[in-house]
Amino acid sequence: MTTTTSATPTLRPAPTGALNPARTAATAARVLRQLRHDPRTIALMILIPCVMLFLLRYVFDGSPRTFDNIGASLLGIFPLITMFLVTSIATLRERTSGTLERLLAMPLGKADLIAGYALAFGALAIIQSALATGLALWFLGLDVTGSPWLLLLVALLDALLGTALGLFVSAFAASEFQAVQFMPAVIFPQLLLCGLFTPRDNMHPALEAISNVLPMSYAVDGMNEVLKHTDMTATFVRDALIVAGCALLVLGLGAATLRRRTA
Numbered sequence: 001m002t003t004t005t006s007a008t009p010t011l012r013p014a015p016t017g018a019l020n021p022a023r024t025a026a027t028a029a030r031v032l033r034q035l036r037h038d039p040r041t042i043a044l045m046i047l048i049p050c051v052m053l054f055l056l057r058y059v060f061d062g063s064p065r066t067f068d069n070i071g072a073s074l075l076g077i078f079p080l081i082t083m084f085l086v087t088s089i090a091t092l093r094e095r096t097s098g099t100l101e102r103l104l105a106m107p108l109g110k111a112d113l114i115a116g117y118a119l120a121f122g123a124l125a126i127i128q129s130a131l132a133t134g135l136a137l138w139f140l141g142l143d144v145t146g147s148p149w150l151l152l153l154v155a156l157l158d159a160l161l162g163t164a165l166g167l168f169v170s171a172f173a174a175s176e177f178q179a180v181q182f183m184p185a186v187i188f189p190q191l192l193l194c195g196l197f198t199p200r201d202n203m204h205p206a207l208e209a210i211s212n213v214l215p216m217s218y219a220v221d222g223m224n225e226v227l228k229h230t231d232m233t234a235t236f237v238r239d240a241l242i243v244a245g246c247a248l249l250v251l252g253l254g255a256a257t258l259r260r261r262t263a
Contacts, residue, residue: 020112027116032123035090045086045124049078049132057140068143072223073196075136076155079128080162080216081187087121087166088179095170114255117167118160125159146226150236154222157243161215164250171257190216195224215246 035042060067133152136142169186173179193211200211211217222239
């Protein structure tokens, strides 16, 4: 007698290895299509840094030099914070809704998924940084010595760093509320130690040592280089490379820690 057994379908594990450009581009396109139907999120990402810079300018209406001194630094910090918040919540929503689990059951690697998200949010970061930089320089009168293009470059790198940090911390949050709670743990210490309020070499040596390994410190240093120097300096190049390297490192960690579902 012949016995037939039905094979139980199994899900193929998501592939690993090198990035697949087609899968990465498809993921980015899907994320952008979803964001297109969420105008409030788009407005938050693109307009909030501009609104904050506008308010800051007129808070220091009687002291324009104060705005010049800190405006360049905050031009990089505001996009970083906004992209961190939006990206962490949006990615977590994908996981809790089951979308992430369905995607990873397809021939889509974790690296493809993370890179696709980074590409989609990075495209919005370009728009965000360009609008904020243009507003600060040509409408609010931010006075910088260096090239506006260098200012835009650092603002864009900061926004991409915020995107990478948001993708990374979303893997450790079980709810959107927990994702928001990561902001005091990840962003606020960097904000206090980045040199915005006082030069880093005036801090306690232990705090200065901690600030030397935080990426936001180099984002602020890069902005200050553009503020003070006409040409691109070696210090600016170092700061820009560190911020970009930290963003790539955090994206790699995000791909390594990506989980299918939230416990």
